[in-house]
Amino acid sequence: MITHLALAVALTLTPVPHRQAPLSQCALPGRTGWTDEGHDTDHRQFRKATGVIRAVMLFVDFPDAPASGSTQEYEDALTPAAGWLRTASNGRARLAITPVRTWYRMPSASTTYGFERGISYEQHQQYVRDAVAAADPEVDFSAYDIVYIVPPKNAAAVTFSPTYLYDPAAPGVIADGRPVRWSVTLGQDMWRWGYKVIDHETGHVFGLPDLYAFTGTDYHRFVGGWDLMGLISGPAPRYFGWHQWKLGWLDDDQVACAVSGHYRLGGPTRLVVVKTGETSAYAVEARTRTGLDDKACSNGVLIYRVDSSVATGEGPIKVMDARPDQAPAAGCHQLDDAAYAPGQVFTDEAAGVRISVTGEASVEVERLPIARNM
Incomplete structure (x- = not known):
């Protein structure tokens, strides 16, 4: 009782x-x-939450949702997450975000990745793989711990912002000679939650669970x-x-x-x-x-x-x-x-x-x- x-x-x-x-x-x-x-916490699967955490921010668009304008608005909206995390961690986690200020075209339409149906692990992994492949000629992914992937506002089918976690038992996404272990794929809910959606999803990279309920009202x-x-x-x-x-x-x-x-x-x-x-x-x-x-x-x-x-x-x-x-x-x-x-x-x-x-x-x-x- x-x-x-x-x-x-x-x-x-x-x-x-x-x-x-x-x-x-x-x-x-x-x-x-x-x-x-x-x-x-198994730190083969989850990133340690201390020290400098190196992240690259990619901006991607789609054949059915081409971006217009620069990436600056998106960068300005999301990168304050680094300062919030530093304060929340008592200065022990320093998120260093490197934006790559260009739009990379994804090979498939935004509607094909399954976000509107909840997205499976395999679909999510393919989304990360396609984004990394599009940027790989210009980005050295071996220099980063996390990949943040940002769509344009008109990609309405990319609805929410899940975290991709590497499975040590599977080959996963390989770039520049090593697996891409962690990625946060931003969706249109970033405009509702603001930059703290980055901090929430990065919490999953550290091994934290969701504390809201998945069921009920x-x-x-x-x-x-x-x-x-x-x-x-x-x-x-x-x-x-x-x-x-x-x-x-x-x-x-x-x-x-x-x-x-x-x-x-x-x-x-x-x-x-x-x-x-x-x-x-x-x-x-x-x-x-x-x-x-x-x-x-x-x-x-x-x-x-x-x-x-x-x-x-x-x-x-x-x-x-x-x-x-x-x-x-x-x-x-x-x-x-x-x-x-x-x-x-x-x-x-x-x-x-x-x-x-x-x-x-x-x-x-x-x-x-x-x-x-x-």
């Missing part, structure tokens, strides 16, 4: 010295064989607008602290593997993890209306459940709602006001965990007898 209680007495608790486990005990193993929340019922891997246009899109730790953007000494006791957030400790099972844990962090989250719908302590056995699009992270019975403000999703305020308490009796918010950036973690047959 999970409960959300507002207890004023939490403010008067005497802080209990905390007990911690080795941090390695809170690093969950991946169990899906694909993008997930595990820490054991409320696609943002798992995390609302709290992470770019959920709602790209969300009011608080900075990556979760869990993602920052997983990707190497937080140092281990900034993360606490909590057993019990009092923890302060936002100083030396940016993330508190309370493990609840082999592949599950609660993560706790402070979020405020500053920086990339300046439009956040609530301030306070964010509590969310992570399960590295849950597949992309099925809720590998779920935000706990501090105000489940309160309607959110206009323009905010139900979960966007989910941050806990001082005096509120989160309890998961089935997992034997209670987290009391004792200040704007401090919590008390308690282990409870695990309830049976709830």
Whole structure:
């Protein structure tokens, strides 16, 4: 049973010295064989998320959708993604985008690649192969990690922006003597999402799953607008602290593997993890209306459940709602006001965990007898 209680007495608790486990005990193993929340990311298939990430941006048009004008508008719209990622990664990921300012003609019509039908892996790979082949006489692809492929506005059939991930067991797309491991093929939804679609899709290159729901009617019922891997246009899109730790953007000494006791957030400790099972844990962090989250719908302590056995699009992270019975403000999703305020308490009796918010950036973690047959 999970409960959300507002207890004023939490403010008067005497802080209990905390007990911690080795941090390695809170690093969950991946169990899906694909993008997930595990820490054991296979870097043959996914790019490490630190250092300089070299990307080439190609502009392609089609026999049925020829481009008009220069590529400058497209470059201006998308390249700010590099600055956003640098800030979001605490300066540890530096996306260096090299635009090739010419339109390369694809050999097939825009309608033949299958975007309007969801596009298969084989169709997507062919799209990447055709774009790379068109540019290969002029571009040394061995100098780049990622290929961004941008269509013109009149290519209406190229509807959305999927990420192509290399399969180490298959030959894939070869250019300049090596495989093209990662590509983001932009679609017309880039004009809806803006440059942050690059940051979202590059998150998949790093091994992050989608946090929005693939089924149902409320696609943002798992995390609302709290992470770019959920709602790209969300009011608080900075990556979760869990993602920052997983990707190497937080140092281990900034993360606490909590057993019990009092923890302060936002100083030396940016993330508190309370493990609840082999592949599950609660993560706790402070979020405020500053920086990339300046439009956040609530301030306070964010509590969310992570399960590295849950597949992309099925809720590998779920935000706990501090105000489940309160309607959110206009323009905010139900979960966007989910941050806990001082005096509120989160309890998961089935997992034997209670987290009391004792200040704007401090919590008390308690282990409870695990309830049976709830």
